[in-house]
Each structure stands twice: as structure tokens, then as C-alpha cells.
Amino acid sequence: MRYIVIGAGAVGGSLGGRLHESGRDVVLVARGEHAAALRADGLRFTTPEGTRYVRIPVAGGPEDVELRPDDVLVLAVKTQHTADALARWARRPVAGGGTAGEVLPLLCAQNGVENERLALRLFRRVYGVCVVLPASFLRPGAVTAACGPRTGVLVLGGYPDGADDTVRAVAADLEDSVFRAPVVPDVMRFKYTKLLGNLAQTVEALCGPVVPGSAAAELAARARAEGTAVLKAAGTGFAEAAELAALREGAVEPRPVPEGERALGSTWQSLARGAGSVEADYINGEFVLLGRLHGVPTPVNETLLSLANAAAEQGLPPGSTSAEEILSLLSAPE
CATH class of the missing domain: 3.40.50.720 (NAD(P)-binding Rossmann-like Domain)
Known part of the structure; x- marks a missing residue:
């Protein structure tokens, strides 16, 4: 082949x-x-x-x-x-x-x-x-x-x-x-699980590393909770995160690399390269779409989707947005 x-x-x-x-x-x-x-x-x-x-x-x-x-x-x-x-x-x-x-x-x-x-x-x-x-x-x-x-x-x-x-x-x-x-x-059951995990990549692209206990981690957790609720409402099966983790165990572990350029996830890299677009329409946007089809509100993912696309269009570098500000925006009365 x-x-x-x-x-x-x-x-x-x-x-x-x-x-x-x-x-x-x-x-x-x-x-x-x-x-x-x-x-x-x-x-x-x-x-x-x-x-x-x-x-x-x-x-x-x-x-x-x-x-x-x-x-x-x-x-x-x-x-x-x-x-x-x-x-x-x-x-x-x-x-x-x-x-x-x-x-x-x-x-x-x-x-x-x-x-x-x-x-x-x-x-x-x-x-x-x-x-x-x-x-x-x-x-x-x-x-x-x-x-x-x-x-x-x-x-x-x-x-x-x-x-x-x-x-x-x-x-x-x-x-x-x-x-x-x-x-x-x-x-596809595994791909939906990976899609849930990709929601954290949008947060890190906007706000920087998702560190446990941080505002960025809270934002990522809220996005994932929305996504999980949407998949359940849609009747879409997905693997448990532990299944993917088990496949990685002992096989895919971070290693030091000579002269390697350190980077975060793919959405972060798109902003770092100034690519002009990101994949958020098909990551956060997938859950927004399914939420609208099945009557599940997705305000966190709608907000992240809008901000990620704006960052790409405006040529903003990764980490330009405050997670605290996004959380405040989400809690503000309409």
C-alpha cells in the first residue's frame, strides 16, 4: 500500500x-x-x-x-x-x-x-x-x-x-x-469521547494552560458537562474516558525531545501560527448544534465558539483571554 x-x-x-x-x-x-x-x-x-x-x-x-x-x-x-x-x-x-x-x-x-x-x-x-x-x-x-x-x-x-x-x-x-x-x-464511540476532551483545547487556546483548580479548569469542566448532557439527550454513545486512558497507558507518555518546540493542543497551535481559522465550529459547534436539535442549552460552548472564532479572525495569540472574564460573562444576567 x-x-x-x-x-x-x-x-x-x-x-x-x-x-x-x-x-x-x-x-x-x-x-x-x-x-x-x-x-x-x-x-x-x-x-x-x-x-x-x-x-x-x-x-x-x-x-x-x-x-x-x-x-x-x-x-x-x-x-x-x-x-x-x-x-x-x-x-x-x-x-x-x-x-x-x-x-x-x-x-x-x-x-x-x-x-x-x-x-x-x-x-x-x-x-x-x-x-x-x-x-x-x-x-x-x-x-x-x-x-x-x-x-x-x-x-x-x-x-x-x-x-x-x-x-x-x-x-x-x-x-x-x-x-x-x-x-x-x-x-465513532471513541471519536465522540475524544471530542469531549477537545473542549479543553478551546479553553487553553483562549486562556492558556488548563491547570487543576484554575478558572480555566472550571471553564473546561463546564464545557464538558454541557457536552456530556447533549450527547445523552441525543442518545449518542461514547466511550468512557478511562477506555482511551487505558489505551494510552504505558504507550503514549510525554518524553523530553532535543530541540523540540513545546506547544499545547491543536487549536492553540492554530492561533500561534496565525492560521486565520480554528476548528471550533466542529468541536464546540458540534455540541451547540446537537443542543439546539435536542433542546439542551449550551451557553458555555456557544460563548467559547464565538470567542475562538473571533480570536482567529483578529489574529490574537493564544492565551489572550481571561478565563475569569469568560466565567463572569457566563454568570451575568441576560
Whole structure:
């Protein structure tokens, strides 16, 4: 199999780097300054083992790749970019007949739960990946993955459910590439659990580290409580947090890295890079949507969603908002 990794940021770069180092055939898809840096010097990949420059073929888009029937597409862009990426890749011809959307497997290695649903409109073979991969992407050409002994946990399964030989073969390649990669029949149950955990990332992006006992921790807990109530009202199953924690135990633990750039979560990184957008519409916004559909108020997540989008649009750095001020705003009478 050849892995076409669409989006070579923190997650995509770590996946592509590790798969390439284990001898798999990989193409990284990137644009702009990031693509230029990858082509010029290779991927500057920092892990607990050290920093090295990994030479991996780079494509700017589907027009640069002649698709083969043994290709696996790995979608690793932020959700706000998913629809565009899917439209660009789905109709590309595959050698031997058919289009990518008709014949190639597509793995959604992304936060949130909307990507798979969007993908299934255009791709027949869609797989979900619950990504637990603490990595950072703060400057063009460079990715840091600071955990060990495994780089991350990637829970895989068919969408909407089930499993097949394709996803099991992908999991075997990932297991051989410094990941823990269990295959489950109900992957979305894990992705909803991860989505609840991602709510704290919006708080840390706005307010800084979520330290136990702090106002930021209280804000994150209130956002998660809302999210949990919404999922229960919607009848949406989700795994217990302990299930994901058990998968991480002894496998994905913080390790010191040489020359590594320290960063918080992916939303924090988006603000730090000045990306111009964040994923909050599909993190906090998912719970806002479900709350409105099922009659559950979500004032905390509505407020965080609005503030996160405003911070991205205004180019504010991470940590620019006071958690105390947000809590005060939420307690003010309407």
C-alpha cells in the first residue's frame, strides 16, 4: 500500500514520517511555505529519539499524484478544510479504472465527528480514526512528536461501523511504525469521547494552560458537562474516558525531545501560527448544534465558539483571554 497523507501538519506529518521510516511508501500533500520547506530540506521530524530530516515525496494537490489502486488516502486536514479537500480528490482517476471516491479507501485521521459524514457523500470506503497523538506543527517544514514509547494511539474502524481487511492491514502498518493501532467495530464511540476532551483545547487556546483548580479548569469542566448532557439527550454513545486512558497507558507518555518546540493542543497551535481559522465550529459547534436539535442549552460552548472564532479572525495569540472574564460573562444576567 502507498499512503497519500493529505495535510502534513502535526498529525499528518507524524503519521507520514513514522510510516516512511518503517519502510512504507508515503506521499505528503502540503501547500505554500510548508510544501516548499518539505521539498527543499525534507520533513524536520523531532521525536524522543532525536531530530532528523526525512525525505518524503511531496505533492501540492491531487493533480501532482498519479493514483494507484493500492493507494490509501489519509485525510489529516482541519475539519474546516475537509469539504474542499474531499471535492478535489474524490473525482481523480485511478490507474486501472474508477475514481478515488469509487475505489480508494479514505481514512479520516482528524478531530471531530463531521469529517466521516462529509466523506461518505463522495467516497464509498470511509474509515474513522480516533487520533490521540500529542504533536506540534508551529513552523513550515517542522513537526515534533514528543511521546513514547509509542508516538500515538490511533483507534481505527469502518464508518459508520464495522471493520474489514483493509483497515486491519493499515493498523498492522501503523503498529509497525511506532503507533498503537487497535481496530474496533464502533470507532465513532471513541471519536465522540475524544471530542469531549477537545473542549479543553478551546479553553487553553483562549486562556492558556488548563491547570487543576484554575478558572480555566472550571471553564473546561463546564464545557464538558454541557457536552456530556447533549450527547445523552441525543442518545449518542461514547466511550468512557478511562477506555482511551487505558489505551494510552504505558504507550503514549510525554518524553523530553532535543530541540523540540513545546506547544499545547491543536487549536492553540492554530492561533500561534496565525492560521486565520480554528476548528471550533466542529468541536464546540458540534455540541451547540446537537443542543439546539435536542433542546439542551449550551451557553458555555456557544460563548467559547464565538470567542475562538473571533480570536482567529483578529489574529490574537493564544492565551489572550481571561478565563475569569469568560466565567463572569457566563454568570451575568441576560
